[in-house]
Amino acid sequence: xxxxxxxxxxxxxxxxxxxxxxxxxxxxxxxxxxxxxxxxxxxxxxxxxxxxxxxxxxxxxxxxxxxxxxxxxxxxxxxxxxxxxxxxxxxxxxxxxxxxxxxxxxxxxxxxxxxxxxxxxxxxxxxxxxxxxxxxxxxxxxxxxxxxxxxxxxxxxxxxxxxxxxxxxxxxxxxxxxxxxxxxxxxxxxxxxxxxxxxxxxxxxxxxxxxxxxxxxxxxxxxxxxxxxxxxxxxxxxxxxxxxxxxxxxxxxxxxxxxxxxxxxxxxxxxxxxxxxxxxxxxxxxxxxxxxxxxxxxxxxxxxxxxxxxxxxxxxxxxxxxxxxxxxxxxxxxxxxxxxxxxxxxxxxxxxxxxxxxxxxxxxxxxxxxxxxxxxxxxxxxxxxxxxxxxxxxxxxxxxxxxxxxxxxxxxxxxxxxxxxxxxxxxxxxxxxxxxxxxxxxxxxxxxxxxxxxxxxxxxxxxxxxxxxxxxxxxxxxxxxxxxxxxxxxxxxxxxxxxxxxxxxxxxxxxxxxxxxxxxxxxxxxxxxxxxxxxxxxxxxxxxxxxxxxxxxxxxxxxxxxxxxxxxxxxxxxxxxxxxxxxxxxxxxxxxxxxxxxxxxxxxxxxxxxxxxxxxxxxxxxxxxxxxxxxxxxxxxxxxxxxxxxxxxxxxxxxxxxxxxxxxxxxxxxxxxxxxxxxxxxxxxxxxxxxxxxxxxxxxxxxxxxxxxxxx
Numbered sequence: 001x002x003x004x005x006x007x008x009x010x011x012x013x014x015x016x017x018x019x020x021x022x023x024x025x026x027x028x029x030x031x032x033x034x035x036x037x038x039x040x041x042x043x044x045x046x047x048x049x050x051x052x053x054x055x056x057x058x059x060x061x062x063x064x065x066x067x068x069x070x071x072x073x074x075x076x077x078x079x080x081x082x083x084x085x086x087x088x089x090x091x092x093x094x095x096x097x098x099x100x101x102x103x104x105x106x107x108x109x110x111x112x113x114x115x116x117x118x119x120x121x122x123x124x125x126x127x128x129x130x131x132x133x134x135x136x137x138x139x140x141x142x143x144x145x146x147x148x149x150x151x152x153x154x155x156x157x158x159x160x161x162x163x164x165x166x167x168x169x170x171x172x173x174x175x176x177x178x179x180x181x182x183x184x185x186x187x188x189x190x191x192x193x194x195x196x197x198x199x200x201x202x203x204x205x206x207x208x209x210x211x212x213x214x215x216x217x218x219x220x221x222x223x224x225x226x227x228x229x230x231x232x233x234x235x236x237x238x239x240x241x242x243x244x245x246x247x248x249x250x251x252x253x254x255x256x257x258x259x260x261x262x263x264x265x266x267x268x269x270x271x272x273x274x275x276x277x278x279x280x281x282x283x284x285x286x287x288x289x290x291x292x293x294x295x296x297x298x299x300x301x302x303x304x305x306x307x308x309x310x311x312x313x314x315x316x317x318x319x320x321x322x323x324x325x326x327x328x329x330x331x332x333x334x335x336x337x338x339x340x341x342x343x344x345x346x347x348x349x350x351x352x353x354x355x356x357x358x359x360x361x362x363x364x365x366x367x368x369x370x371x372x373x374x375x376x377x378x379x380x381x382x383x384x385x386x387x388x389x390x391x392x393x394x395x396x397x398x399x400x401x402x403x404x405x406x407x408x409x410x411x412x413x414x415x416x417x418x419x420x421x422x423x424x425x426x427x428x429x430x431x432x433x434x435x436x437x438x439x440x441x442x443x444x445x446x447x448x449x450x451x452x453x454x455x456x457x458x459x460x461x462x463x464x465x466x467x468x469x470x471x472x473x474x475x476x477x478x479x480x481x482x483x484x485x486x487x488x489x490x491x492x493x494x495x496x497x498x499x500x501x502x503x504x505x506x507x508x509x510x511x512x513x514x515x516x517x518x519x520x521x522x523x524x525x526x527x528x529x530x531x532x533x534x535x536x537x538x539x540x541x542x543x544x545x546x547x548x549x550x551x552x553x554x555x556x557x558x559x560x561x562x563x564x565x566x567x568x569x570x571x572x573x574x575x576x577x578x579x580x581x582x583x584x585x586x587x588x589x590x591x592x593x594x595x596x597x598x599x600x601x602x603x604x605x606x607x608x609x610x611x612x613x614x615x616x617x618x619x620x621x622x623x624x625x626x627x628x629x630x631x632x633x634x635x636x637x638x639x640x641x642x643x644x645x646x647x648x649x650x651x652x653x654x655x656x657x658x659x660x661x662x663x664x665x666x667x668x669x670x671x672x673x674x675x676x677x678x679x680x681x682x683x684x685x686x687x688x689x690x691x692x693x694x695x696x697x698x699x700x701x702x703x704x705x706x707x708x709x710x711x712x
Contacts (some may be wrong), residue, residue, distance in 0.1 A: 006324045010036050017413035019651035025403050025410070028089030031079045034407065038088065039072055039647075043408050046071045046645035051438045052420045053495045054405075058398045061391050069643070075406060082395040085111045085388075093400050098134035098393040114392060117385030136395055138390035150376040152383030156181050158190035160372055169365050172356075173197045176348040183383070191373045198366040200347040201357045207345045208354055212336055217314040224341055226310060227334055230303050233289065237281040241288035254284040273299055290322040338360040409635070409650060416657070419496065421639055426459065426502060428490030429483050432662035435475035435644055435652075436492070442471060442506055445641040449473065449508060452637035453630070454652065456508040457484060461492045461500035470500070473638070476512055477657035511630055513654070630654055 010033035013024040023041060025031065039045065046069050049059040049278055062070055083089055089102040101118055105111035118133045125137060149160045158167045170189060177197050179187035208218070244251035256279050259360045264275060278300035292308050312319055315333045316326060351359060358365070404410040405420040412419035423438040439445040442458045449456060455476040462469050472492060476484065484507060492502040631653070636646035652660070666672065 012037065015410075018409060018648075018656075019653070020648045022408035022410065022413070025400060025407060028083075028086075028092035031092050031400060031403060032083045032089060034079055034403070035076050037407070037654075042072060042406070042647050043650065044406055044639070044644055044646050047406060047420075047639075048643040051423075051440070051642060053418070053423060054402065054420045055394070055398055058394045058402075061394060062402075070402075070406065075403065078395060079403075080398060081397060082392060084108060085114055085392050086396075087111075091396050094396065095400075096132070097397055098132050098137065099396045100132050102131065103396075104392070108599050110388075111380070113385045114388050117382065118389045120382075121386055122388060133389060133393060135390065135393045137405075138386070138393055150379050151183045152376060152378075152380035153183045154373060154377050155182040155188040155190055156369065156372045156376055157182050157184065157186040158256060159184070159186065160188075160376070163368075166365065166368055166372075167297045167365070169360070169369065172352055175385055178349060189369070192372060194366060194373070195370050197349060198360070200345070200349045201360050204345045204347055204349055205354070205361065206359055207343065210340060212340050219314060219337060220310055223337055226303070226306060227338075230307055231331070233281050233300060234327060237284070237290060238288060238327055240280060240284040241286065241324065244284050245286040245288060248286070251284060255280060288324045290327075291320070292322055293320050391470070412635075413656070421642070421644070422495075424492055424494040426457075426472065426490055428457075428488070428502070428504075429479070430664040431476075431479055433474040433476060433660070434662070435477065435638075435660045436472045437638060439471050439473050439642060442473075444498070445473060446508055448641035449638050452634045453510050453512045453632040454508075454634075454638065455481060455512050457500040457504050458506040459490065459492065460505050461502045462496070463500050468500075471505075472502070475638070475652075475657075475660060477633075477652065478513055478661035478663060480515075481509070481512060510633075513658070515628075531649060540546060630657070633657060 010029065012030075012033075013026070014021045015024050016022070019042070021042060023030075023037060049056065049068050049070060050062055052059075059070060060066075062074050064074055064077065079092075082092060085105060085108070086092070086099075086103055087105040087107070088100070091099055091103040099118075101115060104115045104118065106115055119128070121137065122128055122130050122133055127137075156170065158170050160172075161167060173189050173193060174187055177189070177193050180190055180193070182188040240250075240254040243254055260279065269276065276297065278299055279299075281297050281300055281304075282295050292304060292312070296304050308319070311334065312322070312330065315337075316330055319326070321329075401411070401419070405412070409419060412422070418434070421437055422434065423436050426433045426436050439458070446456070446458065456473050458471060458473050458474060460469070460471055484504065486504050487506060488504050490502045490504075492500040494500065532578050631651075633652040635650035635652055636644075636648065639646050
């Protein structure tokens with residue numbers, strides 16, 4: 001181990017939070033000694049680089065393998081490298097926005113190179129006397145690169161040279177072969193791109209310069225496709241002419257028949273191109289010649305005109321009349337040309353043309369561009385050192401905060417600041433929820449997050465009319481869930497303070513608090529009673545409607561019949577109904593009286609205990625179940641569902657959970673007026689009903705004690 005790293009046994013400090021012991025990282029020595037800390041004591045072993053509230057460029061630098069996850073060896077490697085570059089290790093815990101030049105080690109080759117690069121960089125920025133180089137300084141690429149055309153990345157741009165011809169070649173190569181982004185942010189070319197362009201140009205030119213027997217001219221690229229489109233039609237024409245020469249009767253038969261022409265006459269010829277194209281190419285004669293200027297089938301006239309100037313003229317010269325022998329010669333020449341064409345080189349450099357590519361070879365432009373690449377690469381060590389300056393500045397600023405969200409969950413459990421997995425705060429239902437996590441797949445996240453035993457609401461958040469979108473999972477850890485419904489809207493504030501419209505799209509239900517669990521049975525009973533009463537009222541209303549409808553439908557039929565004598569009032573039946581109702585009321589009253597009698601028989605000090613006992617009988621199971629689930633609330637499953645590898649059971653107990661949800665409270669010292677001009681008028685029937693029941697209970701108890709009600 002190097003002399004500037006921790007070689008002795010480090011004394012650790014721990015604190016207990018979330019139900020487990022977490023290491024306390026406060027100094028640079030703590031960071032450099034992390035290799036001595038047992039991995040089993042780390043809060044997490046891996047976290048994603050996406051979906052966390054942390055500087056993405058710093059995470060990319062730490063993520064050495066570029067797999068999108070930060071792991072334990074990468075944290076250790078970053079801390080070790082920073083320790084080698086610093087002589088004052090406390091710089092890693094200073095909270096500074098960069099690194100002091102006086103803190104950089106000049107005793108190592110790497111530290112010396114970084115120190116020199118930092119001084120050069122500050123000089124380019126016009127701050128040669130500055131003692132601190134910040135992350136913002138290292139990110140000012142325009143100012144850093146303003147005084148140089150080369151930056152050591154092996155990429156040259158049009159700004160690299162003053163030679164206009166080379167500038168044009170750089171532009172042409174980019175258009176043909178693509179580009180890579182230079183450190184300055186401009187598109188440029190590398191040695192590999194130049195060499196591929198040169199190889200393709202040489203191969204294509206070699207193919208172009210191959211000799212074809214009897215052919216000195218090169219046809220256009222579209223000539224072969226044109227040839228195959230018209231060849232069979234011209235063959236057909238000359239064969240018809242040979243048939244006419246063979247038999248004079250064939251001259252008229254091989255031409256268009258009167259019936260075919262008569263069928264076309266009444267039609268719209270503009271819509272009959274296929275039928276016209278099926279007719280002979282030209283008038284068939286026994287002399288066997290094709291006039292290329294007139295008498296061509298209208299459907300083929302444009303194609304023949306193109307053929308004449310594209311193929312016939314370069315290979316046979318200027319012709320107005322094509323004979324059968326000339327046609328045979330033309331076919332032989334084109335066959336040779338097509339064989340050469342089939343061996344063509346497919347490359348994007350062909351877009352520049354033959355003359356332009358010959359200029360590339362003749363001017364030896366490849367050597368000139370490669371020399372620029374060599375000049376750029378000669379500065380690679382110096383500019384790599386500038387990148388290392390940025391890395392060191394970022395590590396001094398960000399490494400300790402990252403470790404306090406990776407090795408431990410200090411920021412989350414101490415409340416010193418939001419953890420990197422907290423994406424913001426959701427305001428909804430008169431509360432604010434601080435444990436909000438960005439998710440990409442709600443269904444996938446909810447499957448594992450359900451095991452966290454945390455009440456979750458998933459919200460789709462949008463801005464700018466829906467152009468910006470994100471999804472969050474918010475933990476509900478205090479209050480109740482009565483008004484939390486899918487479709488309800490709220491506002492989400494991200495870590496930058498930007499507000500998003502949030503809409504609940506999914507809910508994962510679990511107990512929120514003991515208070516909610518206590519009242520939940522009464523709410524459910526009230527809800528069931530209300531629903532039952534609504535169903536009874538609806539059924540009664542429907543029965544009345546059906547009865548009224550039946551009477552209306554039967555009224556017409558009853559009018560035609562003689563009106564029967566009115567049925568006499570059945571006194572016995574009415575008395576029976578009244579007796580049954582009275583018996584039911586009596587049974588209810590007797591039961592109520594029995595309960596109240598037993599209650600009043602208790603000593604006065606036992607009466608409150610009886611009330612509490614009844615309430616516990618109703619709410620006890622709900623409270624017990626909620627207590628067990630609230631003790632099982634686990635932050636780890638929430639993060640695991642988001643791609644983390646949490647290494648411990650990070651609990652969210654009841655007091656800590658309550659701190660993650662802010663309840664609506666009036667400011668201290670506020671004045672509250674209780675007068676509400678629109679308050680609903682209270683009816684007195686409830687009060688009188690209560691008084692009546694109390695009187696009945698008292699009378700019943702007195703009668704029982706007097707012996708008038710022998711209740712067993």
